[in-house]
Amino acid sequence: MGITSEKIGTVRGVERIIHGQAVMDGAGVKINRVLTQPLQRRLDPFLMLDNFGSDEANDYIAGFPDHPHRGFETVTYMLTGRMRHRDSAGNEGLLTNGGVQWMTAGRGVIHSEMPEQEAGLMEGFQLWLNLPAKDKMRKPWYKDFQAGEIPSFETDAGAKVRVIAGSSHGVAGAVQREVTEPLYIDVELPAGASFSQLLPAGHNAFIYTYRGEVKVGDKAVPARSMAILANTAGSDGVTVTAGEASRFILIAGKPLNEPIVQYGPFVMNSQEEIFQAVNDFRAGQLGEEAHGAAAGQ
């Protein structure tokens, strides 16, 4: 038995289609970056979305050796592949097919994200979610969710939905956040099926298609592209229809409306706080939890 898809009175349309930029990051990992710095204000509270996907080991094998973060959260959703995470707070985890890793950098984490495979497909997403000013220097937090720990449901139209954050059709996701109320769902639609999701009009929202092609209203959203959804006044949600079997993620959140100052892996509210982050990192005082009394080094 499926859940009946939510009824939407006034739907949102597509404001803009974004085709990603091919970038290299980490030690030379090939990535399709769809949420880039110029869109941070428009898609507040989201700072970045990368889609990695390759069956060429050379595109990912170098991984992301030790690097710092401060001031936001990273959410890694692994569709296919194996990635080992280690961080300065002493956490270690293996992210595999369908698993999610949620990391709150807070005042500082130094971590590595390294492939644990030498061949085959590695595919997934990394999303950066901003923290409100009051939480940017909070204690780091980290959790791995194996595929089976991500709440999921199926609609009577055949949509298979995994709820990573927020809630959809009464199903609460793996992670909840109070201030930004992020929604992060992964939807698989059979050909001809539609899926609707309630969304507060004031929340910034986008979908990213990674298989097939979907439509929002009369706008096509082909694979490897992102559709920014219009914040139509009075709207209460979005309806997505698949012409062919498709998969997409839908992400939405309440904007923080605070200053955003990014310098590489640090995202703070002011230039002074960025200088502080760089200085703390250089002085070995970022991710200091790693080198607590017990470790003694």
Ligand code: FE
């Ligand atoms: Fe990282």
